[in-house]
Amino acid sequence: MTLSARLALSRGTFSLDVEFTVPTGTVLALLGPNGSGKSTVLGSLAGLLPVAAADVTLADRRLAGPGLDLAPHARRIGLLSQDALLFPHLSAVDNVAFAPRSAGQSRVRAREIAAQWLTEVDAAEFAKRRPGQLSGGQQQRVAIARALASAPELLLLDEPFAALDVDSAPAIRGLLRRVLRDGPTTVLVTHDPLDALALADHVAVLAEGRIVERGPTREVLGAPRTAFTARIAGLNLVAGVAVAEGLRTASGEVVTGLLSPDTVLDEAAVAVFEPSAVAVYPHDGAHEGSPRNTVETTVAGLEPHGPVIRLRVAGGPPWASGLSADLTPAAVADLALEPGSPVTLSVKAAMVAVHPAVD
Numbered sequence: 001m002t003l004s005a006r007l008a009l010s011r012g013t014f015s016l017d018v019e020f021t022v023p024t025g026t027v028l029a030l031l032g033p034n035g036s037g038k039s040t041v042l043g044s045l046a047g048l049l050p051v052a053a054a055d056v057t058l059a060d061r062r063l064a065g066p067g068l069d070l071a072p073h074a075r076r077i078g079l080l081s082q083d084a085l086l087f088p089h090l091s092a093v094d095n096v097a098f099a100p101r102s103a104g105q106s107r108v109r110a111r112e113i114a115a116q117w118l119t120e121v122d123a124a125e126f127a128k129r130r131p132g133q134l135s136g137g138q139q140q141r142v143a144i145a146r147a148l149a150s151a152p153e154l155l156l157l158d159e160p161f162a163a164l165d166v167d168s169a170p171a172i173r174g175l176l177r178r179v180l181r182d183g184p185t186t187v188l189v190t191h192d193p194l195d196a197l198a199l200a201d202h203v204a205v206l207a208e209g210r211i212v213e214r215g216p217t218r219e220v221l222g223a224p225r226t227a228f229t230a231r232i233a234g235l236n237l238v239a240g241v242a243v244a245e246g247l248r249t250a251s252g253e254v255v256t257g258l259l260s261p262d263t264v265l266d267e268a269a270v271a272v273f274e275p276s277a278v279a280v281y282p283h284d285g286a287h288e289g290s291p292r293n294t295v296e297t298t299v300a301g302l303e304p305h306g307p308v309i310r311l312r313v314a315g316g317p318p319w320a321s322g323l324s325a326d327l328t329p330a331a332v333a334d335l336a337l338e339p340g341s342p343v344t345l346s347v348k349a350a351m352v353a354v355h356p357a358v359d
């Protein structure tokens, strides 16, 4: 069910004008700062907001177009927001059964479907409880089951981890990774690049109602082409497979780091670290102390980046090419760095986070 959307609208002084496609079964993450229009895109796709001009098709079904604006319930879209928004007077199983029941399934069949989905999201044991008797994370599991139980052709996720505490967010993220693997075409709104890395095949970066950059997630976040994306992402990313010590790259080097709780060993992962976590030495410099990842490479470029100088490197083992490090202007002068200078980069293992990633 490929989604093709063009949406244009104004809300007061804010205007939105975007066009994008999400191929069947893939996940597009919409990233952007507060107020950039992410929720407005989701609301428009769901048919909850009036649009000035829209052309939205899902496979061969037109949801909106000239003279056509299907009502939300007729769009066959599942929506999951940051708050679970369950019906407080219904049990978990009845909340989930509500979706297939509204789609015309018999009461018995709707309950069977609900029970299957509650099992799928590890919430079968809460089936009889009402939302008030569940934690935020448990409610969000039930809400995921409800969104999927309607067999939506498009799933819209609006910051699904934002209301969860740091302990339950990774488990729910892992759960969504699992159910989205063979799941519906999905648009995920987030301001956290790590959510995009874990769940999305592609990202589109929104700024002031326009898409300023788009492409495969790791490409866009690992090597942002616009200063804007670099500000919100700007992370060093190394792709590979999760191993107990951290991450193993395709060419066999191990980048030592801390595994996030939802990481699965031997599955695709990325090691993520800030340019400010990278120390730079001349080749013969000493770098001892806590366990570090150390690599010999060459300065490719130096650019001012706010108050610091961002150094990019090229050469050395494949995983090191394109890494960034932030230095003070004084350090750049002390080390006499210029393009072509040989340098050793060093990153403390404790500063490297290993996250699951979409293959």
Ligand SMILES: Nc1ncnc2c1ncn2[C@@H]1O[C@H](COP(=O)(O)OP(=O)(O)OP(=O)(O)O)[C@@H](O)[C@H]1O
Residues within 6 Å of the ligand: 011, 012, 014, 032, 033, 034, 035, 036, 037, 038, 039, 040, 041, 191
């Ligand atoms: N009901 C409304 N009436 C008028 N303007 C609105 C309304 N709701 C939102 N806006 C404006 O639309 C713009 C986009 O808002 P939107 O909620 O889509 O951004 P967002 O990227 O989802 O932000 P956040 O990350 O804060 O949720 C903002 O400038 C906002 O002020």
